[in-house]
Amino acid sequence: QAQFVESGGGLVQPGGSLRVSCEVSGITFRDYHMSWVRQAPGKRLEWVSDINTGGTETRYADSVKGRFTISRDNAKNTLYLQMNDLKPEDTAVYYCSKFFGRAETDYTTLGTRGQGTQVTVSS
Numbered sequence: 165q166a167q168f169v170e171s172g173g174g175l176v177q178p179g180g181s182l183r184v185s186c187e188v189s190g191i192t193f194r195d196y197h198m199s200w201v202r203q204a205p206g207k208r209l210e211w212v213s214d215i216n217t218g219g220t221e222t223r224y225a226d227s228v229k230g231r232f233t234i235s236r237d238n239a240k241n242t243l244y245l246q247m248n249d250l251k252p253e254d255t256a257v258y259y260c261s262k263f264f265g266r267a268e269t270d271y272t273t274l275g276t277r278g279q280g281t282q283v284t285v286s287s
Contacts (some may be wrong), residue, residue: 166191166276168260173281180250184281186243186260194238197263200245201271202256203280209271210256213245214263225267227253250285257282 172184188198199214213224213234222234233246243260257280264274271277 166196166262168276168278170258170260170278170281173258173283175284175286176250177287178251178285180285181246181248182250182283183244183246184258184283186278188241188243188260191262193236193241198236198243199261199263199271200234200243200258201261201277202254202258202283204253204256207256209259211266211269211271212258214266215243223266247283250283252285255283255285 167190169187170184172182174182176182194217197214197216200212201209202212203209211225212228213232215222215234215236219236224232231249235244259277259280261271261277262275264271
């Protein structure tokens, strides 16, 4: 069973940057299309971005397009999300996940997730 350990979150001012990471174990990481999802207070899990197995194809939610970059290191079994020009509405707990779909997919009941990493954007 897949296990995920997210890290790298924190408190950042609007316009700032953070890179969050996710170490994956329990599966052959390089064989899986992966996603980042996030959950803001009082809201459902929201798909943010995904990346194919080789790291050559990426997709982003409209709300983060042009500001966030997803990447992966298959040798290190690690998924990354570089977040630039952060906005208060990016405040959420960020999780990595196997890919199950994009904007219309409810990740709440799909697969497993780690503890997540809190990103807070505030002045």
